[in-house]
Amino acid sequence: xxxxxxxxxxxxxxxxxxxxxxxxxxxxxxxxxxxxxxxxxxxxxxxxxxxxxxxxxxxxxxxxxxxxxxxxxxxxxxxxxxxxxxxxxxxxxxxxxxxxxxxxxxxxxxxxxxxxxxxxxxxxxxxxxxxxxxxxxxxxxxxxxxxxxxxxxxxxxxxxxxxxxxxxxxxxxxxxxxxxxxxxxxxxxxxxxxxxxxxxxxxxxxxxxxxxxxxxxxxxxxxxxxxxxxxxxx
Amino acid sequence: xxxxxxxxxxxxxxxxxxxxxxxxxxxxxxxxxxxxxxxxxxxxxxxxxxxxxxxxxxxxxxxxxxxxxxxxxxxxxxxxxxxxxxxxxxxxxxxxxxxxxxxxxxxxxxxxxxxxxxxxxxxxxxxxxxxxxxxxxxxxxxxxxxxxxxxxxxxxxxxxxxxxxxxxxxxxxxxxxxxxxxxxxxxxxxxxxxxxxxxxxxxxxxxxxxxxxxxxxxxxxxxxxxxxxxxxxxxxxxxxxxxxxxxxxxxxxxxxxxxxxxxxxxxxxxxxxxxxxxxxxxxxxxxxxxxxxxxxxxxxxxxxxxxxxxxxxxxxxxxxxxxxxxxxxxxxxxxxxxxxxxxxxxxxxxxxxxxxxxxxxxxxxxxxxxxxxxxxxxxxxxxxxxxxxxxxxxxxxxxxxxxxxxxxxxxxxxxxxxxxxxxxxxxxxxxxxxxxxxxxxxxxxxxxxxxxxxxxxxxxxxxxxxxxxxxxxxxxxxxxxxxxxxxxxxxxxxxxxxxxxxxxxxxxxxxxxxxxxxxxxxxxxxxxxxxxxxxxxxxxxxxxxxxxxxxxxxxxxxxxxxxxxxxxxxxxxxxxxxxxxxxxxxxxxxxxxxxxxxxxxxxxxxxxxxxxxxxxxxxxxxxxxxxxxxxxxxxxxxxxxxxxxx
Numbered sequence: 001x002x003x004x005x006x007x008x009x010x011x012x013x014x015x016x017x018x019x020x021x022x023x024x025x026x027x028x029x030x031x032x033x034x035x036x037x038x039x040x041x042x043x044x045x046x047x048x049x050x051x052x053x054x055x056x057x058x059x060x061x062x063x064x065x066x067x068x069x070x071x072x073x074x075x076x077x078x079x080x081x082x083x084x085x086x087x088x089x090x091x092x093x094x095x096x097x098x099x100x101x102x103x104x105x106x107x108x109x110x111x112x113x114x115x116x117x118x119x120x121x122x123x124x125x126x127x128x129x130x131x132x133x134x135x136x137x138x139x140x141x142x143x144x145x146x147x148x149x150x151x152x153x154x155x156x157x158x159x160x161x162x163x164x165x166x167x168x169x170x171x172x173x174x175x176x177x178x179x180x181x182x183x184x185x186x187x188x189x190x191x192x193x194x195x196x197x198x199x200x201x202x203x204x205x206x207x208x209x210x211x212x213x214x215x216x217x218x219x220x221x222x223x224x225x226x227x228x229x230x231x232x233x234x
Numbered sequence: 235x236x237x238x239x240x241x242x243x244x245x246x247x248x249x250x251x252x253x254x255x256x257x258x259x260x261x262x263x264x265x266x267x268x269x270x271x272x273x274x275x276x277x278x279x280x281x282x283x284x285x286x287x288x289x290x291x292x293x294x295x296x297x298x299x300x301x302x303x304x305x306x307x308x309x310x311x312x313x314x315x316x317x318x319x320x321x322x323x324x325x326x327x328x329x330x331x332x333x334x335x336x337x338x339x340x341x342x343x344x345x346x347x348x349x350x351x352x353x354x355x356x357x358x359x360x361x362x363x364x365x366x367x368x369x370x371x372x373x374x375x376x377x378x379x380x381x382x383x384x385x386x387x388x389x390x391x392x393x394x395x396x397x398x399x400x401x402x403x404x405x406x407x408x409x410x411x412x413x414x415x416x417x418x419x420x421x422x423x424x425x426x427x428x429x430x431x432x433x434x435x436x437x438x439x440x441x442x443x444x445x446x447x448x449x450x451x452x453x454x455x456x457x458x459x460x461x462x463x464x465x466x467x468x469x470x471x472x473x474x475x476x477x478x479x480x481x482x483x484x485x486x487x488x489x490x491x492x493x494x495x496x497x498x499x500x501x502x503x504x505x506x507x508x509x510x511x512x513x514x515x516x517x518x519x520x521x522x523x524x525x526x527x528x529x530x531x532x533x534x535x536x537x538x539x540x541x542x543x544x545x546x547x548x549x550x551x552x553x554x555x556x557x558x559x560x561x562x563x564x565x566x567x568x569x570x571x572x573x574x575x576x577x578x579x580x581x582x583x584x585x586x587x588x589x590x591x592x593x594x595x596x597x598x599x600x601x602x603x604x605x606x607x608x609x610x611x612x613x614x615x616x617x618x619x620x621x622x623x624x625x626x627x628x629x630x631x632x633x634x635x636x637x638x639x640x641x642x643x644x645x646x647x648x649x650x651x652x653x654x655x656x657x658x659x660x661x662x663x664x665x666x667x668x669x670x671x672x673x674x675x676x677x678x679x680x681x682x683x684x685x686x687x688x689x690x691x692x693x694x695x696x697x698x699x700x701x702x703x704x705x706x707x708x709x710x711x712x713x714x715x716x717x718x719x720x721x722x723x724x725x726x727x728x729x730x731x732x733x734x735x736x737x738x739x740x741x742x743x744x745x746x747x748x749x750x751x752x753x754x755x756x757x758x759x760x761x762x763x764x765x766x767x768x769x770x771x772x773x774x775x776x777x778x779x780x781x782x783x784x785x786x787x788x789x790x791x792x793x794x795x796x797x798x799x800x801x802x803x804x805x806x807x808x809x810x811x812x813x814x815x816x817x818x819x820x821x822x823x824x825x826x827x828x829x830x831x832x833x834x835x836x837x838x839x840x841x842x843x844x845x846x847x848x849x850x851x852x853x854x855x856x857x858x859x860x861x862x863x864x865x866x867x868x869x870x871x872x873x874x875x876x877x878x879x880x
Binding site: 063066067070071072073075076086087089090091093094096097 | 408409449450452615618619620621630631632656657658659660661662717718719720
């Protein structure tokens, strides 16, 4: 998404012609709805870029803006105000959905800050198969290899209609372990959030690099957990 | 004011209703027969065409025709809305839909009624037009704007088909609202509640579960799930199938060859089903065409065992909805039951189990009539859009899209661009490029659903991006914006970014009518709409006047008449005289005024007669049983109805 601040052309309110700056959804002078110019999700909520967000406050602001922007409020307005309300509410909803979820928010801000994230956000596409060896974090290589063998065995056993309690217990143990690893990643992510939000430029750069790696590791781990859960549940 | 009234319509599989906001309260508008429910049944009259237009009957009278002329009648058409031939085929085994024989693949299926053919939206349009007329008669003014409800789990095509039906009926559909959300709105309005609520909606043909968070007048849907082909119809079909098999085995008669008899049997089955909600057993008693009679007793236990597989199909959607909302049953503060099928005790037990209600000392909400609550909620939403009342001013509904939106990528895999349960309006922007030098077209296939492969999802449309400036392969950068609007319907726009040219998009909906087709199916020609409407209102006003006059005439013989004071009698005489005179003229408003004046003048007479009737009814009975009977007989008179003299 292009940054709104790149363009220096002043935009005027369509109704009262007072000049607007920034991403504006309402005219600062006459309060009329404005077509959304390009801007980022933080600007929608008038927030400073940061990984740590007060979710209660975010929800309150989301409700407040929804009351003003939602198409229901413009059912009797002019055609173009209706169109703007639709576009603005979509932007508001997309922004809220992204910012309220810790992972979506992290990936989104990392991208805004120019980081390269392998795939688009976590829930977007079905991620690649966890057995893709090239993506295995080196410290987990051995365990993942072992786990994949067990998963294969389990699938075969299930397909044959046979129960294997020992294997079942093994896999349940592995799931617990990997769940724990996901939690550890989340904790580390939160530490890096704080570093980025409060640090100087070099600290930010380091935190950014760390977070990109953590996100990658987390995605890998949660795919693994999902595979185990699916195999156990199937 | 009366000119821009927005009504709320529940276009149901079995029954449809229309409601409006009377001040701060949603109220259902009854039909001419006084009934709030209009059965969603359409019959083609067996009389010659009227000026090139087929004459149809809608509602109770159409339902009666179901047994005599089943080949000219259609019901449960909602099951066909927005669906393709392949999808519809499975329905044909269970429903007596007769499809036209020569439907091309990709064409909207048409049903055969007598010797005419109709698309499902046209049939629905007849039902909508009936509701529109009921509302117009009630208001004495044209009604052109409506909110219509749809099952939350309806996909894009089913929603579009519903909107098309509205347009054909001469209604500007301001919003499609999800049925469970509408129900929550009707409940939330009464209570000003905060918290998390689940709406379990098992209707005639569809099942929805929605989980909402209520806070500061904002109804925010967290998740929704369902099955657009699951409902009371399935239970009826089960009972009918069993009876048909037994009749075949015991009496050697295959009723399947007699559509009228199957419909009669269906009615017996529905009656038995309804009875089993309150009685321990019901009886099938059915006369066969050969004079034999088929009799069978169905104890409730047997019935519940039979329908268990149907009810069990609601369990997984509920669990998925809770998982998607990130909650467990204990997080749910209230459960609201919607749809006629939730009257079945086994359904209530299942809901209790699913949401751990009894264990937490809670009971599901059934205070509002489950047949009417969706229409009432639609009226509230209509009020919100019209901005007409203080009550609705503070309310806002934030709904979600029930199904994920995706694009078919290489290898037939779906790339999701908008996740299910995203708050709408929602949007996603994707970039596309070309694979061949000088390529000027790019085709995009959009699907809806949760499966991995495009083939397993519902194909929505194929978009052809045209007019891309010829460039080397991979160089064009086409930005495509997908936007799901507040009705849950997809809109697409595209732009080639390097040249800045808006790319031309040609949308081919996989199933659906083109704008021109919808236009050609509009029921009433607008040229004469105003004039026709005026005539219709005049006729109706005269009829009402005639009816109150004849009632007054009869009342003169009632003992209550002599209890009136002399000047009261004189006032009635004068008002009757004036109405008689006005009725001969062409002034609709004057006739209505005179009718109302006579109604007012006879108020005390009506009360005296009512008192006499009550005294008569109570004589020789306990108070309790008398009160019960009175409750049934003496419902509050309708505000617009002429005074009742019985």
